Amino acid sequence: MSAKIIDGKALSLSIRESLKTEAARFESKYGRKVGLAVIKAGNNPASEVYVRNKIKACEDVGVKSFSYNFPEETGEAELSELIAALNGDANVDGILVQLPLPQGIDEKKMLALISPEKDADGFHAVNAGGLMLGLPCTKPCTPAGIIELIKSTGERIAGKNAVVIGRSNIVGKPAAMLLLAENATVTICHSKTADLKSHTKNADIIVAAVGIKEFVKGDMIKDGAIVIDVGMNRADGKLYGDVAFDQAIEKASYITPVPGGVGPMTVTMLIKNTIESAFRCKEN
Numbered sequence: 001m002s003a004k005i006i007d008g009k010a011l012s013l014s015i016r017e018s019l020k021t022e023a024a025r026f027e028s029k030y031g032r033k034v035g036l037a038v039i040k041a042g043n044n045p046a047s048e049v050y051v052r053n054k055i056k057a058c059e060d061v062g063v064k065s066f067s068y069n070f071p072e073e074t075g076e077a078e079l080s081e082l083i084a085a086l087n088g089d090a091n092v093d094g095i096l097v098q099l100p101l102p103q104g105i106d107e108k109k110m111l112a113l114i115s116p117e118k119d120a121d122g123f124h125a126v127n128a129g130g131l132m133l134g135l136p137c138t139k140p141c142t143p144a145g146i147i148e149l150i151k152s153t154g155e156r157i158a159g160k161n162a163v164v165i166g167r168s169n170i171v172g173k174p175a176a177m178l179l180l181a182e183n184a185t186v187t188i189c190h191s192k193t194a195d196l197k198s199h200t201k202n203a204d205i206i207v208a209a210v211g212i213k214e215f216v217k218g219d220m221i222k223d224g225a226i227v228i229d230v231g232m233n234r235a236d237g238k239l240y241g242d243v244a245f246d247q248a249i250e251k252a253s254y255i256t257p258v259p260g261g262v263g264p265m266t267v268t269m270l271i272k273n274t275i276e277s278a279f280r281c282k283e284n
Ligand code: GUN
Pocket: 096, 097, 098, 099, 100, 121, 141, 142, 170, 266
């Protein structure tokens, strides 16, 4: 079998078209653009790229971005002060703090300061808890994008065995919750899982979010599985996924490429979250 490629870039562009319409509808109804505050601290090279992509996506869709860059030696006080001001700023509908933050800054403490209504990333405990309990909440962008990518294949998620490799708060745990909400039977695997292959070989859907270059080999994949690769591993000037793509393509029915799979969807879901927050705040 040679897998079909799930084109995250194309899906992302088509979703962005409808987001443009929604952003314009907000502007004409409320007399201002939807606003997203993007906070970056330090010089993490990957963060520089992600933040640039997020700001560019705002421009493309017609969302106003407010960009804040702090040096590596920033303290919690400066960030706290800014987050408090943005929480109270009527032109800001979404706030995102790009992770990782510089050493010495408590990320959990900073994320907890963001008003849950403006939490564009869905990282606040109120939103994470809402996801767990099945309450209306802002969903983390990468996991939300993963669900859209799987649905774009036209395959049913309900009743499928899904294996998520990785248990981060940003991807693994919320991806598992969203798959469960879609009625998949979900197994969360991680670096300490014994005999990982025995789990993945039984998986109709594999979400690889472990952060290790080409960790998932072809012989770990069941014939016909859907493989979603969240990995962004930089080595010898190239970007590699968490899946050995050339092997996996021979086994899977559908697979996301790196780059051009999950990455663009993360950014698009961020803009979607921000526009939804903007309408929710006005209409509730
Ligand atoms: N760092 C890596 N991924 C993300 C993300 O989705 N959002 C934020 N804020 N930081 C990240």
